[in-house]
Amino acid sequence: MLTDDLRRELPGDRLVVDPDIAASYTHDEAEWAQYGTPRLVVRPHTAEEVRTVVRACLRHGVPLVTRGAGTGLSGGANSVDDGVVLSTELMTAIHEIDALEGLAVVEPGVVNDDLRAACAEHGLWYPPDPASAAWSTIGGNVATNAGGLCCVKYGVTRDYVLGMQIVTGTGELVRLGRRTAKGVAGYDLAGLMVGSEGTLGVITEVTVRLRPKREPEHTIVGSFASVVDAGHAVAAVAAAGLTPSALELVDRHCLAAVDEWKNMGLSVDGDVVLLGRTDLPGQAGEHEADAMLACFEKSGATWVARSTDQEEADALFLARRLAYPALERLGPLLTEDVCVPKAAVPDMLARIEAAAVRHDITIANIAHAGDGNLHPLLITPPGDDEARRRAQAAFHDIIADAIGLGGTVTGEHGVGLLKRDGLRQEQSEPVLDLQRAVKTALDPHDILNPGKVLPAA
Structure with missing residues (x-):
C-alpha cells in the first residue's frame, strides 16, 4: 500500500491520516468547486521528501495534488478522491537573500509578506503583492502567477521568477532557470511552470528577482457615483500616460462589509472609491499625483483628495485587502477574476452591473483597475439554492462578456476547476491541444493535479 510505503520512507509526523484533520486540506477558497476525499495528506520538510512522495504515487498510480496555504479561488488545489494531498506549509526556509545580485532563494511555503519583510531588512523589495499576501505562499503565488495591488506598474509573479527546483511528473528532482540577470539557454521551462497550477511539476524551491526598496507613496482618493464613472477615470489615467504604483477600485458593498467586521470608521461619498498611488520620487511624484487627481475630476468624481494622513491612506488600502474575507462573512461568495x-x-x-440586475443578485466590485483586472464578488444568502443558480449564470455571463471585449477569463487566480469551460471559450482547440501535449510530455502518467486547468479533449 502507498501509505505503508510512505510510513517506511518518511518520518512519521509527515503523514496526516486522521480524517478530521485531513478534511481541512481538501479544498481552497473557491465557492462550489468540487473536491474529493484524499487517502492521506503529506507534509514534507525537504525536496528529497517531496521526491519520495511523487515516486511513491508513481509506483501506485495515485494522483497527487500540491497545496500551499489554500487561499486559491479557482479550485486549483482541491483534492481528488483516493489521491494524496502534498502540503508545502512546512517548507518555510528563506535560504538566501543576495543584495548584490538582487535575488532571494526560498522554499515554497514561505508566506509572501514574510519574504517582503525579510527583504526589507536588506533594503530590498519583492513586488508581487496579492491581496492575500499576509497568508498566501510563494509556491502558490508561482503556481497561479499571482499579481496584486502594485502589478499595474511592477508586473506579476512571472516577472520575478528567475529559476526554481521542481520534482517532475517522472519523479526527477531538477533545477530550471538561472540566477543571472540574463539568460536564453534552451527553452524557458521555469517560465512554463509559472501559472501551471501544480499540473506540470511540484515546486520545492524558488529563486526570485528583487528590486531596491522604493520611495514612500503619495495616495489619491476619489469617490464616484457609479462604477462606470470610476471606470472612465481608470481609462483617463491610462490615456494620460500615467503609470501609478497602484490603482484600485473598491465599492460601497466592500467598504461597508469591512467596516462592519473591523470597525475601521470608513466613510466615503458616492458608490465607489478609486485608490491611486504614485511612488515616483520628489517633484515627479507630486506631478503624477496631481495628474491622477485631475483624471479623477474630469471623469466625474464627486470628491477627490490627496491624502495627507498616512494612517487614513493605509486604512483604505487595508480595506481593499480585507474586502474578500469581509464579504465572505455575509454568505457564500463566488469570486470572478477577469481581465480586459x-x-x-x-x-x-x-x-457586470447589468448581469447583477438580469440575474437578481448582489455583485460587489473590487479591482486592480489600473491593469483591467476586475474581481466581481457574487454574494448569495446561505442555503439559497436558487440564488446560487442565478449567481453561477451571472458568473458565466461575465466570462463571456470579458472574452467579447478582448479580455481573458482569469487575470491571476488561475483556471483551476471553475474556469475550464471559460478557457475553452477563450482559446482554440489547436492551442488547447498544444498544452495537452506539454502536459503529457512532463507528466506522462497524469498523476499531477489531474483534471485541473485543461478541459477534456
Whole structure:
C-alpha cells in the first residue's frame, strides 16, 4: 500500500491520516468547486521528501495534488478522491537573500509578506503583492502567477521568477532557470511552470528577482457615483500616460462589509472609491499625483483628495485587502477574476452591473483597475439554492462578456476547476491541444493535479 510505503520512507509526523484533520486540506477558497476525499495528506520538510512522495504515487498510480496555504479561488488545489494531498506549509526556509545580485532563494511555503519583510531588512523589495499576501505562499503565488495591488506598474509573479527546483511528473528532482540577470539557454521551462497550477511539476524551491526598496507613496482618493464613472477615470489615467504604483477600485458593498467586521470608521461619498498611488520620487511624484487627481475630476468624481494622513491612506488600502474575507462573512461568495483591456474597463463594469440586475443578485466590485483586472464578488444568502443558480449564470455571463471585449477569463487566480469551460471559450482547440501535449510530455502518467486547468479533449 502507498501509505505503508510512505510510513517506511518518511518520518512519521509527515503523514496526516486522521480524517478530521485531513478534511481541512481538501479544498481552497473557491465557492462550489468540487473536491474529493484524499487517502492521506503529506507534509514534507525537504525536496528529497517531496521526491519520495511523487515516486511513491508513481509506483501506485495515485494522483497527487500540491497545496500551499489554500487561499486559491479557482479550485486549483482541491483534492481528488483516493489521491494524496502534498502540503508545502512546512517548507518555510528563506535560504538566501543576495543584495548584490538582487535575488532571494526560498522554499515554497514561505508566506509572501514574510519574504517582503525579510527583504526589507536588506533594503530590498519583492513586488508581487496579492491581496492575500499576509497568508498566501510563494509556491502558490508561482503556481497561479499571482499579481496584486502594485502589478499595474511592477508586473506579476512571472516577472520575478528567475529559476526554481521542481520534482517532475517522472519523479526527477531538477533545477530550471538561472540566477543571472540574463539568460536564453534552451527553452524557458521555469517560465512554463509559472501559472501551471501544480499540473506540470511540484515546486520545492524558488529563486526570485528583487528590486531596491522604493520611495514612500503619495495616495489619491476619489469617490464616484457609479462604477462606470470610476471606470472612465481608470481609462483617463491610462490615456494620460500615467503609470501609478497602484490603482484600485473598491465599492460601497466592500467598504461597508469591512467596516462592519473591523470597525475601521470608513466613510466615503458616492458608490465607489478609486485608490491611486504614485511612488515616483520628489517633484515627479507630486506631478503624477496631481495628474491622477485631475483624471479623477474630469471623469466625474464627486470628491477627490490627496491624502495627507498616512494612517487614513493605509486604512483604505487595508480595506481593499480585507474586502474578500469581509464579504465572505455575509454568505457564500463566488469570486470572478477577469481581465480586459484598460479602455474596456468602463464597458466591462457596466456589463457586470447589468448581469447583477438580469440575474437578481448582489455583485460587489473590487479591482486592480489600473491593469483591467476586475474581481466581481457574487454574494448569495446561505442555503439559497436558487440564488446560487442565478449567481453561477451571472458568473458565466461575465466570462463571456470579458472574452467579447478582448479580455481573458482569469487575470491571476488561475483556471483551476471553475474556469475550464471559460478557457475553452477563450482559446482554440489547436492551442488547447498544444498544452495537452506539454502536459503529457512532463507528466506522462497524469498523476499531477489531474483534471485541473485543461478541459477534456
